[in-house]
Amino acid sequence: MSQIPTDLKYVASHEWVRLEPDGSLTIGITDHAQAALGDLVFVEAPEAGRVLKAGDSCAVVESVKAASDVYAPVAGTVTAANPALTDAPELLNSDPYGDAWLWKMQPADPAALEKLLDADGYAKALADA
Amino acid sequence: MLKTTALHAEHQRLNARLVDFAGWDMPIQYASQLEEHHAVRRAAGMFDVAHMTAVDVTGADATDFLRHLLANDVAKLAVVGRALYATMLREDGGVIDDLIVYRTGDQAYRLVVNAGTTDKDVAWLQQHSAGRAVAVQRRDDLGILAVQGPTASALTLPHLPATLRDAVAALKPFNAAWKDRVFVGRTGYTGEDGFELILPHDDLVSLWRALEAAGVVPCGLGARDTLRLEAGMNLYGQDMDESRHPLESGLGWTIAWAPEDRDFIGRAALERIRQGAPAQFIGLVLEGRGVLRAHMPVRFADGRKGETTSGGFAPTLKQSIALARVEAGSEGACEVQIRGQWLPARRVKPPFVRHGKVRV
Numbered sequence: 001m002s003q004i005p006t007d008l009k010y011v012a013s014h015e016w017v018r019l020e021p022d023g024s025l026t027i028g029i030t031d032h033a034q035a036a037l038g039d040l041v042f043v044e045a046p047e048a049g050r051v052l053k054a055g056d057s058c059a060v061v062e063s064v065k066a067a068s069d070v071y072a073p074v075a076g077t078v079t080a081a082n083p084a085l086t087d088a089p090e091l092l093n094s095d096p097y098g099d100a101w102l103w104k105m106q107p108a109d110p111a112a113l114e115k116l117l118d119a120d121g122y123a124k125a126l127a128d129a
Numbered sequence: 130m131l132k133t134t135a136l137h138a139e140h141q142r143l144n145a146r147l148v149d150f151a152g153w154d155m156p157i158q159y160a161s162q163l164e165e166h167h168a169v170r171r172a173a174g175m176f177d178v179a180h181m182t183a184v185d186v187t188g189a190d191a192t193d194f195l196r197h198l199l200a201n202d203v204a205k206l207a208v209v210g211r212a213l214y215a216t217m218l219r220e221d222g223g224v225i226d227d228l229i230v231y232r233t234g235d236q237a238y239r240l241v242v243n244a245g246t247t248d249k250d251v252a253w254l255q256q257h258s259a260g261r262a263v264a265v266q267r268r269d270d271l272g273i274l275a276v277q278g279p280t281a282s283a284l285t286l287p288h289l290p291a292t293l294r295d296a297v298a299a300l301k302p303f304n305a306a307w308k309d310r311v312f313v314g315r316t317g318y319t320g321e322d323g324f325e326l327i328l329p330h331d332d333l334v335s336l337w338r339a340l341e342a343a344g345v346v347p348c349g350l351g352a353r354d355t356l357r358l359e360a361g362m363n364l365y366g367q368d369m370d371e372s373r374h375p376l377e378s379g380l381g382w383t384i385a386w387a388p389e390d391r392d393f394i395g396r397a398a399l400e401r402i403r404q405g406a407p408a409q410f411i412g413l414v415l416e417g418r419g420v421l422r423a424h425m426p427v428r429f430a431d432g433r434k435g436e437t438t439s440g441g442f443a444p445t446l447k448q449s450i451a452l453a454r455v456e457a458g459s460e461g462a463c464e465v466q467i468r469g470q471w472l473p474a475r476r477v478k479p480p481f482v483r484h485g486k487v488r489v
Binding site: 086090093 | 146157158161162163351355418420422441442444449468
């Protein structure tokens with residue numbers, strides 16, 4: 001069974017979102033996503049300053065098997081991409097909710113977060129898939 | 130309903146991720162495809178390839194028959210036990226299949242053909258055997274296990290019948306030995322030393338378990354693909370098929386042109402193609418980060434173009450590599466288009482890796 005931490009928000013397309021104390025967001029892909037992709041070998045995350053609309057295809061993660069798009073969970077502005085993933089994309093396999101975050105962003109509308117899935121909702125989305 | 134090999138329950142026990150491969154429910158990976166790949170480069174791994182098929186061709190005309198059916202020449206197999214790689218072609222030169230043929234007797238051969246092509250291969254062979262003293266026997270009673278890697282031989286030998294051990298230990302590449310129910314070829318699809326063992330299905334399961342206990346790592350089709358790609362070996366259906374001839378698929382070396390009077394199917398077409406300028410088949414190494422995949426556009430500084438036929442991340446090089454078909458005479462700086470961006474690639478001559486060593 002894949003891990004689904006209860007303190008995060010989720011999108012059915014397998015992104016997770018963490019609300020930081022300063023109101024910024026940290027984005028990554030779920031444990032389920034990394035397991036389905038297999039060994040990750042390449043990550044391309046959005047650059048700082050990029051303005052995202054919700055649902056924008058803005059990052060690519062590639063495993064030994066396939067390339068997969070990652071979508072912006074909410075609208076906002078990218079503040080940082082995770083530099084560690086450039087040389088160590090395998091972190092996505094070992095620590096998808098920790099060291100392997102993909103990017104940080106400032107949301108355009110903090111309330112948008114409320115429309116995302118909670119852990120139970122994401123677990124249900126996985127079960128229905 | 131997917132077909133399963135005798136090892137299917139073993140794959141389930143090992144929590145393999147199973148996928149539909151040519152109608153067979155096969156393991157693509159167990160725990161980590163990268164670790165499986167490295168196990169074969171550094172130690173030993175084993176692959177269930179029982180979805181592939183052994184086909185025995187025997188009879189007084191067997192040699193003449195295969196000299197007509199295959200673009201490589203079985204007359205090169207001067208000694209019983211030797212093997213060679215060959216393509217079987219249509220009249221127009223399109224590749225029906227690629228295969229290994231072992232000489233198993235004076236007028237006896239064993240072919241190992243791909244899973245997805247077995248039915249058409251056997252039909253083609255049988256159709257052309259009409260009127261000849263040849264029997265084509267599909268050996269669905271046998272399965273195939275590949276054990277590959279620098280320690281594959283040492284780990285496999287103790288599990289072979291005592292009477293076969295010395296003969297197998299002494300096998301040179303592309304040679305086989307057999308006794309009773311056990312057939313062992315020193316062949317493979319990884320660029321490493323190792324064996325392909327052809328056995329009755331029950332024996333396959335017991336050998337798999339013994340090798341697993343001995344430390345041979347079960348490997349899925351994912352690792353098999355990255356290993357063969359690094360080894361510069363073609364995958365049928367991807368790097369060549371019935372619409373592509375060997376001369377544009379990097380397989381010119383497998384065509385035996387001499388003797389000139391050997392009339393193999395496809396020869397006339399290939400002779401014509403050879404006079405022109407067939408596309409070239411090359412290796413590419415992506416200079417920067419990213420992953421090459423099949424069907425990506427390729428361009429050269431001189432304006433000539435091409436397309437990748439296979440591509441992926443090469444775990445041994447820690448870079449991405451590809452095989453590509455490009456216009457004849459292509460020269461100058463090379464680029465590959467990944468998601469709209471042209472990225473520089475280095476043109477190389479495969480193999481990329483042999484016996485654990487990077488060659489490009």
